[in-house]
Amino acid sequence: MIRLPRLSWRFIPVWQRNYLVWKKLAIPSILGNLADPMLYMLGLGFGLGRLLPDVDGIAYLTFLAAGTVAYSTMNAATFEVLYSSFSRMHVQRTWDAILNAPMTLDDVLFGELIWAVSKSLLSGLAILAVIWGLGLYGDFWLTLAIIPVVALVGFCFGGMGLVMNALSPSYDFFLYYFTLAITPMVLLCGVFFPVSQLPPLLQAVSAWLPLTHAIDLARPLVVGAAPRDIGLHVFALLAYGGSGYLVALTLTRRRLLR
Amino acid sequence: MLTVSGLCKRYGNTEVVRGLDLHVQRGECFGLLGPNGAGKTTTLRLLLGLIEPDAGSIELAGIAVPARAREARMKIGVVPQMDNLDPDFSVRENLIAYGRYFGMSRAAISARVPELLDFAGLASKADAQIPQLSGGMKRRLTLARALVHDPDMLFLDEPTTGLDPQARHLIWQGLRRLINAGKTIVLTTHFMDEAERLADRLAILDHGRVVAEGAPRTLIESHIEPAVVEVYGKGLASWTREVADSVCLRAETVGETLFCYTDNAQRVIGALHQASALRYLHRPSNLEDVFLKLTGRDLRD
CATH class of the missing domain: 3.30.70 (Alpha-Beta Plaits)
Structure with a gap:
């Protein structure tokens, strides 16, 4: 049974706990999280980009940079709520300790979700810094709108990932999610090439995937145009993330509080 | 301080807690004894409002649980069966992070930390990392952590399981000091000597029911x-x-x-x-x- 969460400001100490731990290992953590998408973007962007004509009217590196903002943000949130949250919940039993204090699971999961959003922001801002540094944008002021988009993408994939966290018996389980959800999205949602290159059926599937909505918001903002259907995309990302959080709350309650 | 009446909890067709009545006075150390699976841990989780009972009522420090469990937990410290200290934090940071979950300010917690470290005998280990601590030190830190918000009442779930005799005695000394300081303690254990040493009164639980209740001496005299x-x-x-x-x-x-x-x-x-x-x-x-x-x-x- 799904019931509405009772949110309170008490989620802040949960966020703070994760922040303090992260701060201790900030440098390796930043490098680990950010080097990977950056290398893909620059490697493919420069290497492949040389061979390609303009894609959708823009240089391939710029095209790819916009996709990478969404993709690296998705990964940052997903890794956080899968592996890291699972360690805290299942391995270290940190959540059990927190729940003995005047905290509810609603607070704990919301704190974890907002923490995932924070990690996404960091990841997105790093890619954005490269975009600014290399001048891969059309209009600087429009690129600032990428920051809330990045937070929204973190919320979306954080919420979805928490469902996997609630269901998982072990770390190995997460591989299914990556193979069956994350990797297909990377290939179907227009990170590396325009969705219009796909057969119509796959294009139809793609239209429903959250990463597509993320990229439909981020890419125009990089290129220097206002995105179309903003309301639809924002709604889709909020809906995926919000319903993920609700389902995760129910499943985690069943898992821990029984 | 704690009144439980008619408490029931079912999982599927298994009744884990079957009509439990308990009454714990302020300042008392109350032992919950029972073999594995008797319902001790489930009872503690019910008392904390972490799970909802199928029937019965709980009043903790005058507060109805689970309806107002959050308020009730403000007044209670919990030492869980399994150590769940935060391995990413030092000894001191564990106390600070835990105090925040009770809404305490950094200054209020910091003021309390030296006293807690002293109580746990960990003053020289304030900056040690958790994996460096012995089993006994971890338990003592868990006990100190449960006291961070100066609760009136403590719940301890098998506090000395897995400890060597020296470490157990240290925990017992700590608990005696708390009892002398007027704290109310509810303790589950399956070590009879522990219950006999610490508990003013105890209840023996089996299959989710109280099968005997009273002071340890009285129980021995009247049953055997x-x-x-x-x-x-x-x-x-x-x-x-x-x-x-x-x-x-x-x-x-x-x-x-x-x-x-x-x-x-x-x-x-x-x-x-x-x-x-x-x-x-x-x-x-x-x-x-x-x-x-x-x-x-x-x-x-």
């Missing part, structure tokens, strides 16, 4: 004969057949040992001296005898 002679060795079977019933008030054979309960141990020992191949151990009866009498000797795993 004053002395036990444990008899074992060659010729036990024939001695059991021919002599045991005439000298024991109650005799119970468990594997290769005969437990002879009596109010006249000298008479039993005299009879045993006639059978030179038998060996024996004479001791006053204790809570464990009561426990085994009431809950049986079968394994509960």
Whole structure:
């Protein structure tokens, strides 16, 4: 049974706990999280980009940079709520300790979700810094709108990932999610090439995937145009993330509080 | 301080807690004893409002649980069965992070940390990382962490399981200090000596029900004969057949040992001296005898 969460400001100490731990290992953590998408973007962007004509009217590196903002943000949130949250919940039993204090699971999961959003922001801002540094944008002021988009993408994939966290018996389980959800999205949602290159059926599937909505918001903002259907995309990302959080709350309650 | 009446909890068709009534006075140390699976941990989780009962009512420090569990948990410190200290934090940081979950300000927690470290005997380990601590130190830190918000009441779930005798004694000393300071304590354990040492009153739980309740001394006196002679060795079977019933008030054979309960141990020992191949151990009866009498000797795993 799904019931509405009772949110309170008490989620802040949960966020703070994760922040303090992260701060201790900030440098390796930043490098680990950010080097990977950056290398893909620059490697493919420069290497492949040389061979390609303009894609959708823009240089391939710029095209790819916009996709990478969404993709690296998705990964940052997903890794956080899968592996890291699972360690805290299942391995270290940190959540059990927190729940003995005047905290509810609603607070704990919301704190974890907002923490995932924070990690996404960091990841997105790093890619954005490269975009600014290399001048891969059309209009600087429009690129600032990428920051809330990045937070929204973190919320979306954080919420979805928490469902996997609630269901998982072990770390190995997460591989299914990556193979069956994350990797297909990377290939179907227009990170590396325009969705219009796909057969119509796959294009139809793609239209429903959250990463597509993320990229439909981020890419125009990089290129220097206002995105179309903003309301639809924002709604889709909020809906995926919000319903993920609700389902995760129910499943985690069943898992821990029984 | 704690009133529980008619508490029930079912999982599917299994009734884990079946009509539990408990009453714990302020300043009392109350022991919950029971074999594995008797419902001790489930009862504690119900009392904390972490799970919802199927029936019954709980009032903790005058607050209804689970309806107002959050408020109730403000007044309670919990030492869980499994260590769940934060391995990413040092000893001091563990206390600080935990205080925040109670809404305490950094300054308020920091003011309390030296006292807590001192209580736990960890003043010299304030900056140590958790994996460097021994099992006993971790337990003491967990106990100190439960006190961060200066609660009126403490719940401890098997606080000394897995500790060596030195570490157990240190925990007991800590608990005595808390009892002397007027804290109310609810403690689950399956160590009878622990319950006998610490608890003013205790309840023995089996299959989700209280099967006996009272002060440890009273329970021993009212449920069991004053002395036990444990008899074992060659010729036990024939001695059991021919002599045991005439000298024991109650005799119970468990594997290769005969437990002879009596109010006249000298008479039993005299009879045993006639059978030179038998060996024996004479001791006053204790809570464990009561426990085994009431809950049986079968394994509960």
